Amino acid sequence: MEELGRRGPSGLELTMAVHGLSSSSGSGGGGGGGGGGGCLMRDLDMNFPPAGEMEEEYPMGSVEDEDEGGGGGSRPKKLRLSKEQSRLLEESFRQNHTLNPKQKEALATRLKLRPRQVEVWFQNRRARTKLKQTEMECEYLKRCFGSLSEENRRLQREVEELRALRMAPPTVLSPHTREPMPASALTMCPRCERVTTASASGQRHHHVRPGAVFQRSPASPFQPRQPSAAC
DNA sequence: TTGGTCAATGAGCTCT
DNA sequence: AGAGCTCATTGACCAA
Numbered sequence: 001m002e003e004l005g006r007r008g009p010s011g012l013e014l015t016m017a018v019h020g021l022s023s024s025s026g027s028g029g030g031g032g033g034g035g036g037g038g039c040l041m042r043d044l045d046m047n048f049p050p051a052g053e054m055e056e057e058y059p060m061g062s063v064e065d066e067d068e069g070g071g072g073g074s075r076p077k078k079l080r081l082s083k084e085q086s087r088l089l090e091e092s093f094r095q096n097h098t099l100n101p102k103q104k105e106a107l108a109t110r111l112k113l114r115p116r117q118v119e120v121w122f123q124n125r126r127a128r129t130k131l132k133q134t135e136m137e138c139e140y141l142k143r144c145f146g147s148l149s150e151e152n153r154r155l156q157r158e159v160e161e162l163r164a165l166r167m168a169p170p171t172v173l174s175p176h177t178r179e180p181m182p183a184s185a186l187t188m189c190p191r192c193e194r195v196t197t198a199s200a201s202g203q204r205h206h207h208v209r210p211g212a213v214f215q216r217s218p219a220s221p222f223q224p225r226q227p228s229a230a231c
Numbered sequence: 232t233t234g235g236t237c238a239a240t241g242a243g244c245t246c247t
Numbered sequence: 248a249g250a251g252c253t254c255a256t257t258g259a260c261c262a263a
Contacts, residue, residue, distance in 0.1 A: 077259070077260090078237080078238060078239085078258075078259040078260060079237095079238060079239085079259095080237085080238085080259095080260080081237095081238085098251095098252090101250095116239095117238080117239090119251085120238065120239060120240090121237095121238075123239095123251095123252075123253080124237065124238070124239085126252090126253085127253080127254080128237085130253095
C-alpha cells in the first residue's frame with residue numbers, strides 16, 4: 001500500500017474580516033448531532049458504490065487493496081486522496097468554495113472519484129476553513145481582551161485618583177491673599193491646559209504651582225481622553 | 232499507546 | 248418534498 005500525501009494540504013486559505021466579527025452565520029445548527037456515527041453504512045459504502053453507480057469505476061484514491069472478506073460490520077479501509085487529487089481539489093476550492101452539480105460531476109470524473117466524495121471533501125474543507133478562521137478570531141479577541149483590560153485598569157486608577165481629589169479639601173492658595181481658594185475659583189486654562197486661578201477681570205490668570213492639590217471646577221469639564229489604541 | 236488528521240456518516244436545518 | 252448545507256461525531260490511519 002502506498003500512503004500518499006501525509007498531512008493534508010494545510011494551506012488553508014484564510015481571510016479574517018473581524019471587525020464586524022461576521023463569523024459564518026451558519027445555519028443556526030441547533031445542537032443536532034446526537035449519535036451519528038453508527039456503523040450502518042452497508043448501503044452507502046463509499047468504497048463499494050451501489051450497483052446503480054457502478055457503470056464507472058472509482059479507484060478509490062490510494063485504497064486499492066480490497067482485503068476481501070473484510071469480515072463483520074467493520075468500516076471499510078479509509079480512503080486517502082492522492083497528492084494529485086488533493087491538489088486539484090484545493091485548486092478548485094480556491095476558485096469556488098461550493099460546487100454546483102455540474103462542476104461536481106466534472107470534478108469527480110476528472111479525479112476518478114464519486115460525486116459524493118467530491119461533495120464530502122468540499123464540506124469538510126469548508127469546515128476546516130471555518131475552524132481555522134474561528135481560531136484566528138479567538139486569538140484576536142484574546143488580544144483585544146488583554147489590551148482592553150489594561151486600558152480598563154488604567155482608567156479605574158484614574159477614576160480613583162480623581163475621586164480622591166474630589167474628597168480632599170482644596171488647598172490652592174490665592175496668589176493675592178495667600179488664603180486657600182474655593183474650588184469654584186479654579187478653572188482650566190484652555191491654552192496650556194493647566195489649572196489656573198482666574199483674575200476677577202478674566203484677563204489674566206495665574207498658573208497653580210505644580211503639585212498643588214486642587215479640585216476641578218464644574219465649569220471646566222475634563223477633556224475627553226484619546227482612547228488608547230486597544231485593537 | 233496516544234493524539235492528530237481526515238474521509239465519511241446521520242441528524243437537523245434552510246431554501247426552493 | 249427533497250436537495251444541499253452545517254454540525255457533531257465516528258473510525259481508519261499515521262507519527263511521535
